[in-house]
Structures are given as C-alpha cells and as structure tokens.
Amino acid sequence: MFTNISTALSRFTLADLADILIVSLILYSVLLLIKETRAYQMAIGMGFVGLLFLASLWAKLVVSNWLIRNFVTYLIIAVIILFQGEIRRFLTGIGSRSLRKPLVLRSLQEKIEELFQAVEYMSQRKIGALIAIEKEISLENFADRGTKIDAVISKSLLVSLFFPHSPLHDGAVIIRGSNIKAAGCLLPLPASHHLQTGLTTRTRHLAAIGLSQETDAAIIVVSEETGRISLAAKGVLQGVPDTDGLKERLLDYLRQ
Numbered sequence: 001m002f003t004n005i006s007t008a009l010s011r012f013t014l015a016d017l018a019d020i021l022i023v024s025l026i027l028y029s030v031l032l033l034i035k036e037t038r039a040y041q042m043a044i045g046m047g048f049v050g051l052l053f054l055a056s057l058w059a060k061l062v063v064s065n066w067l068i069r070n071f072v073t074y075l076i077i078a079v080i081i082l083f084q085g086e087i088r089r090f091l092t093g094i095g096s097r098s099l100r101k102p103l104v105l106r107s108l109q110e111k112i113e114e115l116f117q118a119v120e121y122m123s124q125r126k127i128g129a130l131i132a133i134e135k136e137i138s139l140e141n142f143a144d145r146g147t148k149i150d151a152v153i154s155k156s157l158l159v160s161l162f163f164p165h166s167p168l169h170d171g172a173v174i175i176r177g178s179n180i181k182a183a184g185c186l187l188p189l190p191a192s193h194h195l196q197t198g199l200t201t202r203t204r205h206l207a208a209i210g211l212s213q214e215t216d217a218a219i220i221v222v223s224e225e226t227g228r229i230s231l232a233a234k235g236v237l238q239g240v241p242d243t244d245g246l247k248e249r250l251l252d253y254l255r256q
Contacts, residue, residue: 128224146185
C-alpha cells in the first residue's frame with residue numbers, strides 16, 4: 001500500500017494538481033447549490049449508496065454490487081427529473097458569474113431604506129406585493145414580460161405600483177441595483193414547494209418560490225390577507241417578523 005502511494009506521489013504532475021482543483025471546485029459549487037435545500041438529503045442518500053457500492057467491491061459481494069450498479073442508473077435519472085430546477089439554477093449561475101455583484105449591492109443599499117419603508121407601509125395596510133431583487137443571474141427575461149419602468153426606487157412609486165386596482169398590482173416588480181426595471185411581470189410557478197409552518201399558499205407566494213428555484217434572486221412577498229412579510233430564496237419561502245428582520249436576512253443573502 002505504502003509502495004503504491006509512494007509511486008503515485010513520484011508521478012504527481014501539475015496536470016494532476018489542476019485536475020484535483022477543478023474537481024474540488026465543482027464539488028464545492030454543488031455543495032453551495034444544495035445547501036439548505038431539499039437536494040441536501042438526496043446528496044446524503046447518494047453518498048450512502050456510494051459507500052455501500054465500495055463496500056460491496058471490497059467484500060466481493062457480487063449480487064449486492066450488481067444490484068447497486070443497476071439501481072444507480074435509475075437513481076441518476078430520478079435526480080435529473082426531481083432536481084431539474086436546482087440543476088438549471090446551477091448551470092445558469094455558472095454562465096452569469098460576474099464582478100458586478102459588489103457594485104449592484106452598493107447601488108441597492110443607497111435606496112434600500114425606500115424599499116423597506118414601502119414594504120412596511122404595504123404590510124401595515126395589507127397591500128399585496130411581490131418584489132424580485134436581482135442578484136447574479138439576470139432577470140431580464142422576466143422583466144421583458146412586464147411593463148418597463150426604469151426608475152429609481154422610491155417608496156411612493158412602489159406603493160403606487162401595488163395599490164389595489166392599479167393596472168400592474170397583480171404582477172411582480174423586478175429590481176436591479178437601485179432601479180425598478182419593470183412591473184406587472186409574470187413569474188414561474190414551482191413544480192413543488194416548501195412553505196415554512198404557518199404560511200398560506202397563495203399565487204404570489206408560489207410565484208416567489210418558483211422564481212427562487214430557477215434563479216438566485218431574493219423575492220419579497222407581502223400578503224394582502226394578513227400583511228405578513230415573507231422572503232423567498234433558494235426555493236424556500238420563510239416569514240419574517242418585521243422589516244428589521246427582512247433587512248438582516250436580505251442583506252446577508254445578497255452578500256453571499
């Protein structure tokens with residue numbers, strides 16, 4: 001065993017090092033993708049199956065090894081079907097990586113108090129709202145489905161867009177940096193969802209989950225029935241107690 005290790009080290013090259021770094025980067029990206037999502041439990045299960053496969057090889061358990069090898073084929077297909085949203089977000093994120101995130105976040109912070117004042121106002125008066133904040137993955141496709149606004153964030157503008165009987169109040173507002181890009185936007189509904197205990201499933205909430213499954217956007221929802229504020233990210237919707245809690249969670253997520 002030690003002889004094999006010594007031989008492998010003596011033949012170690014820069015190409016091998018690059019290979020290890022690339023694989024490590026891929027695994028790290030996958031772990032970031034599935035962190036705090038339903039795919040995490042599936043990854044643990046697949047890891048357990050992998051250990052069983054290695055154990056069957058080591059112990060020369062022919063039947064068990066054959067069964068696991070055939071099972072893995074169907075398992076891979078099941079993973080692709082069940083987690084197509086996470087896979088799509090991962091691949092889209094790779095193509096959208098850029099250095100503009102710090103600039104966009106800084107731009108948003110300049111007007112973020114206006115955003116929170118609007119959310120608090122609508123929460124107190126039970127005005128339904130759906131606000132998507134772009135992170136790294138572009139929301140241009142969804143913005144194109146709505147009405148172009150291209151205006152600086154302000155409390156009065158946001159409230160007027162969601163005010164009952166406003167032509168755009170049923171759709172989502174998309175924010176990029178300190179600008180409101182579009183309003184009245186249609187967002188995708190999720191194939192499956194996870195709601196925190198106590199949250200009621202409504203169209204706005206489902207749309208928030210759907211967009212957060214396909215992109216890395218943070219989506220704020222204000223319920224028109226209860227006035228409760230929720231934040232969706234990474235396919236999970238959670239209620240927040242107040243705008244201070246919303247500010248803390250939102251900024252923490254956008255900085256990641």
